[in-house]
Amino acid sequence: MTPRRPLHDIIVFYSLALPASLIILILLLLLLSQLGVAIPVLGVQGISTYTTTVWRPSYEPPQQTIIWLPMLEPPERGAWYGLLPAIWGTLVSAITAIILGLTFTIALVVFIEEIAPRRVREVFSTIVDLMAGLPTVLYGVWGLAFLGPLLHRYFMDPVHSYLGIIPLFSCEPLSGATVFTAGVLLSIMITPFMVALVQESYRSIPFTLKEAAWSLGMTRFEYVRLNLSMILPSIASAILLGFGRASSETAAVTLVVGNAVNIGFCIFTPAYTISSLIANQFTESQDFPYMLNALFAGGLILLVIGLVVNSIGIILLRRVRF
Amino acid sequence: MVSPAVETRELRVRISGRDILKGVNLRVPEGAITAIMGPSGSGKTTFLKVLNRLIELIDGVEVSGEVRVFGSNIFDMDVYTVRRMFGMVFQNPNPFPHMSIYDNVAIGARINRVARSREELDRIVRWALEKAMLWDEVKNRLRDPPWRLSGGQQQRLCLARALAMKPRILLLDEPTANIDPVNTAKLEEALRALRRDEGMTILLVTHMPHQAVRVSDYIVMFYDGMVVEEGPTSEIALNPANEITRRFLRGEM
Ligand SMILES: Nc1ncnc2c1ncn2[C@@H]1O[C@H](COP(=O)(O)OP(=O)(O)OP(=O)(O)O)[C@@H](O)[C@H]1O
Ligand SMILES: [Mg+2]
Numbered sequence: 382m383t384p385r386r387p388l389h390d391i392i393v394f395y396s397l398a399l400p401a402s403l404i405i406l407i408l409l410l411l412l413l414s415q416l417g418v419a420i421p422v423l424g425v426q427g428i429s430t431y432t433t434t435v436w437r438p439s440y441e442p443p444q445q446t447i448i449w450l451p452m453l454e455p456p457e458r459g460a461w462y463g464l465l466p467a468i469w470g471t472l473v474s475a476i477t478a479i480i481l482g483l484t485f486t487i488a489l490v491v492f493i494e495e496i497a498p499r500r501v502r503e504v505f506s507t508i509v510d511l512m513a514g515l516p517t518v519l520y521g522v523w524g525l526a527f528l529g530p531l532l533h534r535y536f537m538d539p540v541h542s543y544l545g546i547i548p549l550f551s552c553e554p555l556s557g558a559t560v561f562t563a564g565v566l567l568s569i570m571i572t573p574f575m576v577a578l579v580q581e582s583y584r585s586i587p588f589t590l591k592e593a594a595w596s597l598g599m600t601r602f603e604y605v606r607l608n609l610s611m612i613l614p615s616i617a618s619a620i621l622l623g624f625g626r627a628s629s630e631t632a633a634v635t636l637v638v639g640n641a642v643n644i645g646f647c648i649f650t651p652a653y654t655i656s657s658l659i660a661n662q663f664t665e666s667q668d669f670p671y672m673l674n675a676l677f678a679g680g681l682i683l684l685v686i687g688l689v690v691n692s693i694g695i696i697l698l699r700r701v702r703f
Numbered sequence: 704m705v706s707p708a709v710e711t712r713e714l715r716v717r718i719s720g721r722d723i724l725k726g727v728n729l730r731v732p733e734g735a736i737t738a739i740m741g742p743s744g745s746g747k748t749t750f751l752k753v754l755n756r757l758i759e760l761i762d763g764v765e766v767s768g769e770v771r772v773f774g775s776n777i778f779d780m781d782v783y784t785v786r787r788m789f790g791m792v793f794q795n796p797n798p799f800p801h802m803s804i805y806d807n808v809a810i811g812a813r814i815n816r817v818a819r820s821r822e823e824l825d826r827i828v829r830w831a832l833e834k835a836m837l838w839d840e841v842k843n844r845l846r847d848p849p850w851r852l853s854g855g856q857q858q859r860l861c862l863a864r865a866l867a868m869k870p871r872i873l874l875l876d877e878p879t880a881n882i883d884p885v886n887t888a889k890l891e892e893a894l895r896a897l898r899r900d901e902g903m904t905i906l907l908v909t910h911m912p913h914q915a916v917r918v919s920d921y922i923v924m925f926y927d928g929m930v931v932e933e934g935p936t937s938e939i940a941l942n943p944a945n946e947i948t949r950r951f952l953r954g955e956m
Contacts (some may be wrong), residue, residue: 587797589793589795589797590797590799590800591760592757592760592793592797593791593793593797593798593799593861593864594799595757595760595786596755596757596786596789596790596791596793596865597786597787597810597811597814597815597864597868598783598784598785598786598787598814598815598868599783599814600783603814607799607810610801611799611800611801613801703800
């Protein structure tokens, strides 16, 4: 016979279980309200909300289309809220951020763990941790005032004039506020976070495995490559979680991305991301029918990307165990 | 003992100011199995790690004296070249967990560029696994991860990895300390065969006198960072001259 649980035990259990279940409830509510507010616009514009590139606020509501038929061009008349450019901008800036951020991350982790003397190592680790916690709007203002103009003048302009035949660089950068600038700024913002993830995993490689590697006569390069391959799941996880952050970052991106409805392969152009579109258009959206709903339809995409990417990332992170 | 594979003169090791090896003078014969015995903390592991310069991974290590391997001073050589002359098996099995059984062996050959083609690599992997007496147990599961193997099998996998380097000398640091008698017997058999068929020079640290008697040609007794006795196994096992050796062999230490 199991002894009865004392009363205070039960009280503690339920008083802690309540906030815990509240979290799940909030997540559900978030999902439901995103979906709920998005549904009206999806009922009118259908799937085409996500496949069209026209953003045309108007007092005349959008015309009804076939819900499951994706169109590339919206109807001629009435309002239209196509989210494809914002989705595209989100992907382009986040992918740029991941490519650069991953390069920085690997370089930093290898430098901190394998090359820097102990003193320097600690200084670097502390700086990285500090940077991970700074308010993102600081990065945004800095990006707007310094990074953007700097990139414009010393990177985008020269690259455009010499490598303009490559589609990626084919458009003339008119200012520092471009989707590329957003990508670079995001890479700076997610690097400390990615470094923390990869570094922790790198450090968890047991000494006996490192000894085994050195005992085979590996050069430092071969040794580092082996270590990185051992923690590949964590690196993949850092990429996904970093992507999750980059694609949802709002304050900083809104300041540097240029906020223009644009879609194309050139990265030197101002653009929107989903989050900057929401931040930028939210006030106005109260005035036009279905516009607020369209912004929620964008939020829905962010939520789905976030949930998928983060849960895979977290699962992968648990894969590295020595 | 004509030409020693390894020769040390006045080898001293200090770690963070503490003397760990206090002047070791030793000649390790080529093509034989030399057992290194001694109580815990007497510097056996340290001695092995000086030979392939793995000791340099530890912070605050000072090494002085001379170590010659086949006549060349290892401190005059490139550290990677030194390490590639030795294959090492550690006290606990340490296969790379993210690689298959095959790749765990192949990496030994790859790092040392001993294979020129895919077929040659396959041959070396098979040869190494056979020499480690593991081939029959893993030939149908070469793509499995190593942690599916038992501890004893993993240890033989590590032996195969070391052999695939085609080393001139094998270093084994209490390789059977944590494995069962059946696996221990297989590993010992593998070592004897390596010496017999390949003429491999083997340095085996062991705390089991019986093991030393079973496999070794020579015994070296360490005590407190020094060699207190050395000689052919038959002589030392039957008639140890040193009191410390006598007590150790009787299992009193
Ligand atoms: N990384 C290290 N830092 C400081 N001291 C160390 C280190 N490694 C070994 N020592 C010291 O060196 C001495 C010899 O250690 P070593 O591992 O060579 O002994 P051993 O003979 O192999 O012992 P065992 O039979 O327990 O494996 C010990 O006193 C140990 O405390
Ligand atoms: Mg030891």
